[in-house]
Amino acid sequence: ALTGHKNWPEQWPEAQPRAEYDVVIVGAGGHGLGAAYYLAKEHGITNVAVIEKGWLGGGNTGRNTTIIRSNYLYDESAKLYDHALDLWENLSTELNYNVMYSKRGVMMLAHNVHDVQSFQRHIHANRLNGVDNRWLTPAEAKKFCPPLNIAPDARYPVMGAALQQRAGTARHDAVAWGYARAAAKRGVDIIQNCPVIAIRRGPDGSVEGVDTAKGFIKAKKVAVSAAGHTSVVMESAGVRMPLESYPLQALVSEPVKPVFPCVVMSNTVHAYISQSDKGELVIGSGTDQYTSYSQRGGLPLIEHTVAAICEVFPIFTRMRMLRKWGGIVDVTPDRSAILGKTPVKGLYVNCGWGTGGFKATPGAAHTLAWTVAKDEPHPINAPFTLERFTTGRLIDEAAAAAVAH
Ligand code: FAD
16 A cells, blocks of 8 residues: 555456457356356356446445355255355355455344244254254353343343354455456456446347447346346346345444454344454344335434344444445345246346345355356256246245345
């Protein structure tokens, strides 16, 4: 920095679009960049462009609160998120980029009998799937997370907690940058400040390429990984998506010394919290209650979230908020992702991760690359079809978890 950043080597070249690619990926978030990396590394497909309307990692990848866990209820989800967790374990080495994956543990608080029953059901289901998750008494929960208020007369008494020890956090920007650098090294073009305006289809209906702000780019295959704007991009190809887009907000406090050793989530009070390596408390909750493409969100939700956090952690009552922000999340009716082929030949989609797709980044990217390369589902993403909303074979995590971060 003392040189005014003048002598810093470029991490990846600023590419300009070529006339034609084997694969165009729309959206340079972690999922899109990761898919480009795995296409190059595992399938030898390097004539790939990742096209981003803004700056790389400036979507939800750079806006999320980085909770990583795999303790989902249904078999399909547990397999997908646990596949991602396996990849997280080795991602820094794989990319030669420190993504700061920290297995500090995610604890989900039970405040009423329903929570207790529901989390214990999750624990049993997780164990059957080989996913670690265990029950803690209130005293054990307090030992694991000392700032927790377990007083029996608390407004939201803690009746126990489910702990996934292998879960935790990672550095979100590093994930985007690491995948970008590793993909670019293998020949992938990353094109920023270039919105995709429409997906073009040929006379036989199959994909021909994309119209962008920098002109038409021909492509044999197009994969849309444009969280928040999937419906808009897919509509241009004539595909209607079962998605609603909501603002999702988060905030951080002023930085303080290490005080919070893990991640704690509470579905009942609708808030979750961790502490970043910079010392800020990272706080979030559920989506705003209206659909919108605004990346701001309303203040009442922040007030509600902070009030909930102060009830469960009275130690933080006098902390000051530093900043808040929002992202746009695509939400499906069953709160599970859509990852796979579409009715249009050569067009693939990865979306619907809602409030919880950061944790899936390596797994989603890895299986999306497989599907694009082979034009067939990977065994892990096979259930996450678009067709499930017509066949009714849902993966109903909406019923299984209220706050799905
Ligand atoms: P993104 O990073 O959003 O990438 C999509 C990219 O597509 C964007 O960069 C966008 O600019 C680009 N794009 C869109 N339209 C176009 C176009 N027409 N042309 C070109 N490019 C386009 N998940 C968790 O697992 N844990 C959490 O704790 C968590 N907390 C969250 C908190 C907040 C406040 C938010 C907003 C999200 C949170 N999530 C969390 C969800 C998570 O961030 C997302 O599911 C995940 O990052 C999606 O990754 P992505 O790569 O698909 O999307």
